[in-house]
Amino acid sequence: MKAMVLHSTGNIDSRPLKYEDIPIPEISDGEVLIKVHACGVCRSQLHTIEGEWGAPMRLPLVVGHEIAGEVVKTGRRVSNLKIGDRVGLQPTYNTCNSCEYCLTGRENLCDRIERTGGHVDGGYAEYVKGVEQHTYLIPGNLSYQKAAPLFCPGATAYRAVCMAEPAPYKTMAVFGVGGVGHMAVQFARLHGARTVAVDRSKKKLELAERFGAVPVEYGDTEKLARLGIDDSIVFAPSDEVIAMARNATKKGGRIVIGVEGNVLDFDFRKEQRIMGCLVGTRNDVNNVLKLASEGRIGAEVAEYRLEEANEVLAKMKKGELVGRAVLVP
Template structure:
């Protein structure tokens, strides 16, 4: 499709009408929305699949304040390019594109110039600052999209675009030494991909999560140990990543670290952290650090590594029309692996 009159003028979409609890308040509303042709540097993408991320749940339930009214969530989008705007160089009609969380940065601030665009004060995000992939179509800045291969199923590629990329950055921030022991707290979409990335790099992995099915999956994927969230590790950890949005687990994970270990917190939202004891939690050069979004370089590096290591993506498929049910299942911890919305 190249002519404007051939492009869809409307698309079906879920939007956050008013944030509230997904199980009682029904904050997602299904509606038909107008669709504009792509502007400069934009691509129009027909959605094949969109991963369901916990950030979508935070937006829907109001833990994250909406940036635009009636925003369509979703930032793990795989689809086909239907049209390209002026100035687009890396995509053509018919290409497969991945649209991820980072949607735009200014390119001029000190952070962008230093290669730290994830800290850009003016950064914008898919499914928060602009409409995302809980829809039949979306517009995206082509400079922040990723070229994807045609072969793999869309529902297996979609989780790589956030769960995979943010897990990659969290692992980098944790500074796990070669052959070291990594602790993972929480074992959902991002964690089950990050565990495989660490194992492929030669690490040993211990998993701490409350879900019995998640513990079973962790062991199937190669973890040495899988216990409850508050269990002590069999031996001190060289590094740890906290994926569960539970601040109470920060001192638990810090206490599990060996001397010089690092805990990276991977979520965009975290409940309050209890008071830390300096001697027990931070002394002996233990480090606590956050993870904020990702750079495009992170995305390219992770997707290239995933193409080599071919992680097993445990997918729970939902039709696009059941996005509200997918979020409700995620909120209730009924999803093992990752939920993905599929069209068609």
């Protein structure tokens, strides 16, 4: 099969992903083989490829963890999925089912978690394997391209917004309205919160405005103060943005951070609550799929060919992507 393979980490401009033929993954008991129809391009892959998060778990590696496709083969002891099913995978590839996190519905924090595109090869390829218990049926009215981003940005945004506890009488700010942020804006609006979108890019702010957000240009702290931000969500990977969000948020507010960054000069006097948000749980993913199939939220997607992955990631790095890019093999 064709895949975009990472052999060694390097700057994305040096095109570190190579378009190659590699063997189709072999499935074990409880696993299914999926023909990939779309795979979202996530910023976390940029960090892995450029070695920013340390050495990848293994090399060569196929990254990609928001995947939509079709079951083409089932392993033994697969009972609920069959050939032809339209399915998706999220960043969590497998969990232990027995640690305190798994037993309390927080399997995204599992002590023995395995990650798609980390422990096992991911979706920048024609085929990928999935574990039945972490493979999701895609509702019939959602295309593969629209469904793929629901598994990472969709579920992560959903989780972050729930953590920030929006309400119709509150104002919530989303800092960074890229792939995840543009979905967070939609979930905040669903909860009835007045939603404020903060970004550098005019195009991204226009998109957020279409989803009902009040646009604020990056750095316009006066406007943020006027709006009165109860709670904030940060999806822009920058210490500066985290600081801006904390300064803009009222005393007693919540700041949910879903990206790498440092919280500097913490002021206990404000009684703010700072929370991290990793990826969605199974429950989050299922809720997001349901909301999307009802037409209440949706990912804004742009399609690219699989072999364009390097260029797409380079665009993402420069902040030039609006919504979510998906690779189609």
